[in-house]
Structures are given as structure tokens and as C-alpha cells.
Amino acid sequence: METWIQPVITIILAIFGTGGAWTYLQKRADRKDTKRKMLMGLAHDRLVYLSLIYLDRGYVSKEEYENIHKYLFLPYKDLDGNGTVAHLVEKVSQLPIKGSIHFKEDSQR
DSSP, rough: OHHHHHHHHHHHHHHHHEEEEEEEHHHHHHHHHHHHHHHHHHHHHHHHHHHHHHHTTTTTTOOOOOOOIIIHHHHHHHTTTOOOOOOOOHHHHHHHHHOOOOOOOOOOO
């Protein structure tokens, strides 16, 4: 029974003792960080873009506000987003809420 334990321990130590295992783990972490940065960049761009449109227009619909706040800003904030976006979304939240987005129903369904 002990005859197989020593080679297994030797192999495990050899794998983790070399740079290969650590390089693999580091590349996985770097890739995850790159994806996070890209997601943050896309969310930042979309939040700034939509905020500026609504601020320029002077009002926001209920659905637009829910979209920007609940589905974009809160997840962005949870990922440690910056204060520029928070400032813009705060300004959007002070806009009057006008109208509602109505979707036309397809009567041929």
C-alpha cells in the first residue's frame, strides 16, 4: 500500500514545485482580471452615454431609469465602479419621470 504513496507525493510536489502550475494559475487570474476590466469599461461607457442622453433630453421614463439604475449602475457599483458614473446617475435620478415605454403587441401572433 505504501509503495504507491511515495510516487504520488513526488509527482504532486514536482507539479507544484515547477513554474508551470503557478504560471497556469497566474494566467487564469490575469484573464479573469482582463474580462472584469473589459466589463467595467463597457458598463462605464454605456452608463455615461445613457446618462448624457437623458440629461440632455431633460427627463427619463420609468423603464429607462430602472434600466440604468437597477441593471447597469448597481452591478457596476458592486464591481467598485468610479464616482464619475455615480455622479451622472445621481443627476439622472433627479430628472422628472415622464411617459412610459409602450411596446406594440403583435396582433398576428
